[in-house]
Structures are given as structure tokens and as C-alpha cells.
Amino acid sequence: MTATTELHCSFAEIFARNEKVLSFEFFPPKKEARLHETFTLIESLKKCRPHYMSVTYGAGGGTKDLTQRIVSYINNTLHVPAVAHLTCIGHSLQEIDFVLQELKREGINKILALRGDPPQSHPAGTPLASAFTNAEQLTRHISREKGFSIAVAGYPETHKDAPSAAADIDYLKRKVDAGAELIITQLFFEAEIFFKFLERVHAARISVPVIPGIMPISTISQLQRFTNMCGASIPPQLHAALNSFERSPADLEQFGIEYATELCQKLLSGGAPGIHLYTLNKTHQVMPIVSSLDIGRAA
Secondary structure, three states, rough: OHHHHHHHOOOOHHHOOOOOOEEEEEEEOOHHHHHHOEEEEEEEHHHHOOOOOOOOOOHHHHHHHHHHHHHHHHHOOOOEEEEEEOOOOOOOOOHOOOHHHHHHHOOEEOOOEOHHHOOOOOOOOOOOOOOOOOOOOOHHHHHHHOOOOEEEEOOOOOOOOOOOOHHHHHHHHHHHOEEEEEEEEEEOOHHHHHHHHHHHHHHOOOOOOOOEOOOOOHHHHHHHHHHHHHHOOOOOHHHHHHOOOOOHHHHHHHHHHHHHHHHHHHHHHOOOEEEEEOOOOOOEEEEHHHHOOOOOOOO
């Protein structure tokens, strides 16, 4: 398979051709002036040979232009398959279709379809005009466009807006039925949480790959911010361990590497089809984790 062909593989093809898949997630910088710094960081992580790299999309599409520039750089300069996040809250149909056409023009055929959140500047409790109100509708629309391979998010500990765990799985199935080929999970910190989620997924007759999303712990404040946003739990034993590193940031980062590595190893040995690392735009934690896992594209 040539490099060009590999860039345009669907998610289904990537997971069919590889026993274990490695992927990274990045976010665009807040300021365009730091874009080159982000490019340098991403290029350095290319050495880990990920099967694809994804780039987030700010609340209300706040970083959509930078997202497109970064996925184009990944795909067309680094020649690593790129995945563009796309949210629908606050976007008209014309705006969404414009983004899709721009991605096609850049040769990007993989999208992570998400509902998204309103920008922080939007008044709380005020509806935001949108063509679609959820990821199922967005996924269905993208699948009708043809030529795109779509991933969606899964929540091992249930989405905060879901009325129940069963309703959340039912909604996940609707997203897959709408055209998704892959489920990427929200972060979590115990392997058993993922495997119990997988049991519910399989019981619902969802057959697409489910790849666990893992975030290396780097600071306690950052951990608390992310878990509050997505509803992930911190196991008591992890919470106790973190308290012991409160005055030693360097030791905490090393602990974060070791904890994430052990978690990834448990997931892979338990049958997970790969690992999706939330890099938080850092290299010093990601590289030692990957080097311990023996995972990545063939050289």
C-alpha cells in the first residue's frame, strides 16, 4: 500500500489492516502566532508512527480555520492520516457544508463528528441557532455527502446529559447506524470501566471498533478540569496517590507516565483494538508511553 493510499484509508480499513492502532489527539493554539510551535510538536510525535492524528475543534467552531490548517499539515506535509473534529452547535447547514468541502479539497476524508458546546461568550441557557442539535444528525448528514469516514465519541461512564446509561448506549447505536465506523471513548482511569462499557456496547449489537481514549495525568488542576467537563471519575486509589505528589510536579508527571502506561498495557492485553492518546500538545509524556507499548505503524 502506497503512502498516498494509506492517507485516504477509511477507519474501517485502518482497523481491519492493523492488529493494534495508535492515534494521537491535538488541539489548535489559541493564537495563530503559535501555529509553527504546534507544527513542530506534531512533527516530533510523528516518530511514534501513529496510524492517524486528530485535531480538535473549539467550542462553537472557534478554531475551525486553525483546525483545517493543522489537519492539512498532518495529512499533506507529514503524510500521516489526519482526522478533523467537526461540531455542529452554532453552525448553519451552509457553514457545515463549507467545512466539508474545504476538507475534501485538502484531501481529508476522516472526521470525528461531535455535538460540541456553545462558545463561552454565549449567554448560558440561551438557544444557539444550529442546523443540527446532536452528533447523530451531523453524522447522518456527513455520511450522505459520500467520501468521508466518520468516527463518533463514546462515554464509558455515560454522558452527563444522558438520562441513563442504557439511553446513552441506545444513542451511541443510533450514531453508528447513522454512518459511524469507529467509536473513540472519552477519558477514564480504570481498565475495568472500559471493558464494562464494551460489554454494554456489544450487548447493543454495535460492531464497529471501540478505541479507548487515554489522557496522561500531568497536573492535578488539569485533571480536575477535564474530569469535571466530561464526568469521568477518579478512582480512590488514584486520588490518594495524586495527593502524595501535590508538592512535586516533576514526580507527578512521571507518575502520570507510569499510570497511563500500565493502563494502556491492561487495555491492550485485554483486547482493546488500540490506544487513542489525548496528548494535550505535549511530547515528554507521550513518547515514553508509546515506547513501552510497542505499538504504531510499520516503519
